[in-house]
Amino acid sequence: MVKERSAIFIIFGGSGDLAHRKLYPSLFRLYKSGYLKDHFAVIGTARRPWSDDYFRETVVTSLKESFKDDEKIMEDFAQHFFYQSHDVNDSEHYIALKNLAAKLDDQFDAGHNRVYYMAIAPRFFGTVAEHINSEGLKADGYNRLVIEKPFGRDLDSACELNGNISKAFPEDDIYRIDHYLGKEMIQAIPRIRANNSKFEDALNSKYVSNIQVTLAESLGVEDRGGYYETAGVLRDMVQNHIMQIIGAVASDEPEATEAKVIHRNRTALFNSLKVLSPEEVDKDFVRGQYDTDDLGEQKAYRQEDNVASDSQIETFTAGKISFDSDRWSGVPFYVRSGKRMPDKSSRIDIVFNDKVTDFGVRPNTVVTLLIEKVDGQSILINGIDYRELDQDFIELPTAESADNSREAYESLIIDILAGNRIHFTLWDELRSTWKYIDAIRQRWDSQTADFPNYISGSMGPDSSEMLLERDGNSWIWS
Numbered sequence: 516m517v518k519e520r521s522a523i524f525i526i527f528g529g530s531g532d533l534a535h536r537k538l539y540p541s542l543f544r545l546y547k548s549g550y551l552k553d554h555f556a557v558i559g560t561a562r563r564p565w566s567d568d569y570f571r572e573t574v575v576t577s578l579k580e581s582f583k584d585d586e587k588i589m590e591d592f593a594q595h596f597f598y599q600s601h602d603v604n605d606s607e608h609y610i611a612l613k614n615l616a617a618k619l620d621d622q623f624d625a626g627h628n629r630v631y632y633m634a635i636a637p638r639f640f641g642t643v644a645e646h647i648n649s650e651g652l653k654a655d656g657y658n659r660l661v662i663e664k665p666f667g668r669d670l671d672s673a674c675e676l677n678g679n680i681s682k683a684f685p686e687d688d689i690y691r692i693d694h695y696l697g698k699e700m701i702q703a704i705p706r707i708r709a710n711n712s713k714f715e716d717a718l719n720s721k722y723v724s725n726i727q728v729t730l731a732e733s734l735g736v737e738d739r740g741g742y743y744e745t746a747g748v749l750r751d752m753v754q755n756h757i758m759q760i761i762g763a764v765a766s767d768e769p770e771a772t773e774a775k776v777i778h779r780n781r782t783a784l785f786n787s788l789k790v791l792s793p794e795e796v797d798k799d800f801v802r803g804q805y806d807t808d809d810l811g812e813q814k815a816y817r818q819e820d821n822v823a824s825d826s827q828i829e830t831f832t833a834g835k836i837s838f839d840s841d842r843w844s845g846v847p848f849y850v851r852s853g854k855r856m857p858d859k860s861s862r863i864d865i866v867f868n869d870k871v872t873d874f875g876v877r878p879n880t881v882v883t884l885l886i887e888k889v890d891g892q893s894i895l896i897n898g899i900d901y902r903e904l905d906q907d908f909i910e911l912p913t914a915e916s917a918d919n920s921r922e923a924y925e926s927l928i929i930d931i932l933a934g935n936r937i938h939f940t941l942w943d944e945l946r947s948t949w950k951y952i953d954a955i956r957q958r959w960d961s962q963t964a965d966f967p968n969y970i971s972g973s974m975g976p977d978s979s980e981m982l983l984e985r986d987g988n989s990w991i992w993s
């Protein structure tokens with residue numbers, strides 16, 4: 516049952532790429548499905564002096580790229596959009612925003628609810644949050660702050676950012692987006708575990724040999740070289756997305772589906788991460804940077820726009836993550852992410868060991884959860900679609916098998932409007948994952964890498980294969 520929601524959205528960075536490519540299409544889907552109908556308005560803010568009409572035109576233009584709908588419905592939707600030019604440091608502008616939000620709240624009867632969305636450069640997050648508070652923008656319904664990644668670039672900067680935003684918003688009103696948590700498969704994992712007790716009972720060090728998480732892209736950095744030079748794949752993919760995927764598979768099954776219990780279990784898992792010593796970093800993590808392809812047709816990373824010709828930034832990493840917990844001690848979590856790999860692939864491979872489980876999972880079974888469906892398939896057992904096999908230990912709950920998949924952002928915005936924080940990242944989780952990542956980053960920053968070291972279209976440097984071979988294992992996706 517769709518429940519109509521009421522809110523005024525204030526989108527900081529309303530003229531930007533994220534807003535146009537992800538947020539407006541997602542809001543439009545919610546409009547078409549009835550979650551948003553009469554009682555909402557969107558204020559886009561950015562520096563440029565746009566009129567409401569011009570802003571609406573930009574919104575409709577970007578919708579036309581993704582939707583075939585009648586233009587009338589897009590125009591009707593766009594009537595809920597308003598523009599306010601704004602500079603993040605100018606207090607006067609926040610007063611103007613406050614007045615416009617109050618006026619639109621009356622006009623649309625929006626329940627005095629506010630969603631403040633930071634689709635803006637991270638260096639502005641703290642300033643904007645503080646101004647929202649000090650200039651009295653908060654209304655007397657709910658006031659929810661939505662923060663995009665990256666949340667800091669190491670533990671110190673994340674602590675500083677968190678200190679700034681938490682002066683203005685209580686933790687319960689902060690929604691830190693990790694869009695992988697909005698993906699259908701990641702959201703289905705807790706239900707798969709709850710509905711398939713044989714599978715759940717086998718998810719521990721007694722039966723699992725290793726777990727592999729792969730987030731591979733076939734593209735290079737494209738036009739994001741400038742950003743990438745400040746990040747690298749370790750910060751861009753491992754600290755957030757890969758860790759949250761591990762959180763979905765490996766945290767203890769919650770005794771209740773409440774956000775607090777789920778977060779408590781996820782935090783406990785991340786607290787049990789075994790932080791690596793410098794010598795362990797050398798042994799357990801490898802890094803790579805792409806070269807041209809074997810025909811010499813594609814640009815090497817160092818030839819991309821806005822990338823230094825001697826860049827030390829990694830575009831590939833593979834590593835072995837270990838936990839110090841009763842459930843997972845001794846089980847390696849092999850993770851891998853890279854650009855210019857042979858295909859786009861997002862998957863979790865759970866490799867069972869040679870013990871016969873008490874619960875029906877056969878020895879040496881590999882269960883693959885495809886985060887992005889491949890040919891309509893989402894779960895594979897030993898490489899075969901689970902629906903074709905005579906087995907009774909794993910099945911997708913019915914809601915997930917229906918073909919009504921939502922875009923990650925759409926699903927996350929529904930959660931924000933409903934006040935459901937399950938699929939967002941808490942500060943305690945971030946603190947532990949940053950601490951883990953910092954140890955690797957610091958070691959790498961103290962050494963010079965021999966880059967480039969893998970050709971475009973390959974599986975990364977050879978050291979990635981060797982990392983598993985050393986333990987008598989191998990990558991399932993190869």
Ligand code: NAD
Pocket residue numbers: 527528529530531532533534560561562563601602603604633634635636637663664665
């Ligand atoms: P963008 O550069 O396209 O847009 C930035 C927006 O901020 C623009 O609307 C710009 O006018 C506004 N802005 C810049 N300086 C300003 C100022 N002084 N005062 C007021 N407004 C100002 O960036 P983007 O790609 O949309 O990214 C926005 C945020 O989302 C960033 O934090 C980014 O890391 C994050 N993010 C983006 C994507 C994506 O797909 N684009 C994905 C994940 C996270």
